[in-house]
Amino acid sequence: MEILQAHENAEIVIIGGGVIGLMIARALVQRGMSDVMLLERGRLGAEASFAAGGILAPQAEADCADDFFALACQSRDLYPALSRELFAETGIDIELETTGTLYLAFTEHDEAEIERRSQWQTSAGLSVVRIDAAEARRLEPGIAASVRAALHFPDDIQVDNRRLLTALIAANEKPGVRIVTGTNVESICTERNRITGVETSRGLLRTSRVVLAAGAWTSLIPTTVAEQTLPRVQVEPVRGQMLCFQTSPRLARHILYSPRGYLVPRLDGRVLAGSTTEHAGFVKQVTAGGVQAILSSALEIAPALAALEIAASWAGLRPRAADDLPVLGPCEIEGLYYATGHYRNGILLAPITARLITDAILGTVVSPLLSRFAPDRFDLVGAH
Ligand SMILES: Cc1cc2nc3c(=O)[nH]c(=O)nc-3n(C[C@H](O)[C@H](O)[C@H](O)COP(=O)(O)OP(=O)(O)OC[C@H]3O[C@@H](n4cnc5c(N)ncnc54)[C@H](O)[C@@H]3O)c2cc1C
Incomplete structure (x- = not known):
């Protein structure tokens, strides 16, 4: 893990080192980005992602075949290949079980x-x-x-989510990803509706793109312009x-x-x-x-x-x-991407989240599913 130097730059900053942030970091580097920085306040993978059960069971959970169900099934179906890839990359078996x-x-x-x-x-x-x-x-x-x-x-499966986290941490130990732990992101800075950086407990970090993957703490991180806090999505x-x-x-x-x-x-x-x-x-x-x-x-x-x-x-x-659904993708601030609100299904939804967010960031063809979970579906609150 790196020590953050004040006034550094990064091509993209991911806030939060849970399953969502770690999965996105790996995907971005796999897809060609070479300067990804992930900032974690405490230890990697020590919060909700560690506490979870690792159940990947869209069918046992769902009440109808809606867009959320489609998203969940697509993500579950990415797991067998992910499990093989992580084993090849790290030697760690995430114990994917297919008994149902x-x-x-x-x-x-x-x-x-x-x-x-x-x-x-x-x-x-x-x-x-x-x-x-x-x-x-x-x-x-x-x-x-x-x-x-x-x-x-x-068709429902399970993984050992703690092994998954260990594997993702190991998979991110490679050129292209800088992981900085023990570093709190205090605010996301903008100018003229664009991301300019993040203010952290160790100083300012300049970047034009931020992925907000801070789990239950998402709403505690203000987005600011000239020291004014902008309205935000509530999690x-x-x-x-x-x-x-x-x-x-x-x-x-x-x-x-x-x-x-x-x-x-x-x-x-x-x-x-x-x-x-x-x-x-x-x-x-x-x-x-x-x-x-x-x-x-x-x-x-x-x-x-x-x-x-x-x-x-x-x-x-x-x-x-507010509607129990994940909050995914770009918003009205250029360069800011949400990857949060995964509620009861963040382990299940991590692979599809990483794929969709990476598609959106790289500007490749994005599944129409992403717009269903867009941050702008909410009335924003908390401006002052
Ligand atoms: C008891 C329980 C059982 C569950 N069972 C399942 C299950 O079986 N299957 C399933 O799919 N899901 C399950 N879930 C849900 C799943 O755990 C979550 O949806 C998922 O872990 C969310 O991942 P995350 O990365 O968004 O959040 P987290 O894992 O909480 O990670 C967020 C990270 O952001 C960091 N952070 C926050 N603020 C800042 C800041 N300002 N600066 C820097 N870093 C910051 C935090 O320290 C944390 O490490 C369960 C959850 C619980 C609690």
Whole structure:
């Protein structure tokens, strides 16, 4: 990692070293840029991207086949090649698992819910298999006997998001990328509606292009012109807590969902149990209420977890825009690109985000999907 010298220049500056910023840095250099600087306030990959479950499951999450669903499926489908490329570049296996997800019904209401999902996804031509309770327990004997029915989504996958971050950090250790940690971006500077640089805790950095990938902290970074703050897109933190168990032998092979929570089995026997959705500001605490809620859904899915120690617990802050959708692409300030608001799906959406943002920056043909998530869909707030 580099030490930033005051009054340096860069061709492009990425603010934020989570999965989104790291994926974009790698993509820009792969596509020919030679002076990319990524600025991270703390440590690389230590925030939401580290806290996540690594579930890449557009089908288990979606309620209809809209533009967001299309974006999510395109991104999921980029993962097998990405996994091979990262292994070739770094020797790190991101543990892409293709077993799929099981969406479980425990109540009459849950059964109606899975029926509805099964119907729209089947009529949209997607792979989904409705299975009965006996088949669900044959596939996963650790599931509670109270399961009534399930859906199997064979195309949903998972990765170990922490390995993904390690691989992305290693992949960015090459000429063309300068990564500077421990450096807070205090403001984005503009003149005549164009980017001129970023003011950091270590001095001014001149650049004509900035990618804002600061996750839940995006709205805390003002864009300024002559010391005036310009209006901005609002992104808020939504806390998610997570518990971790160590199982041996492995408890399950599939990601197990219910309408109230999920379990993510890792290859090494760890099982992650998630999660909460809380508006608690920037406080990343694990709380008694959060633990209780997660345990309740986790034990409903797999009662055997009750006998195990809680091996770890943590919380992270999901970046959420007002309509729950990502905020992607250029805005009315020339040279400023948003890559934020990924909310519950930033690991899933990182590869397509990197591709679309890189296309937009390099001025190549950009998918029409990008305009659906443009920052200018919002009324901007906070000018003074
Ligand atoms: C409990 C939980 C479970 C989740 N599970 C999943 C899942 O299974 N699948 C999925 O796809 N998604 C999941 N998510 C969502 C996913 O984690 C996020 O959408 C994603 O990590 C966002 O990535 P990011 O790079 O935008 O943000 P972050 O990883 O938070 O990175 C932003 C970075 O910007 C830095 N930064 C902020 N301000 C500044 C500044 N002023 N100067 C310099 N640097 C700055 C921060 O320090 C941070 O490192 C989950 C999230 C949580 C909390």
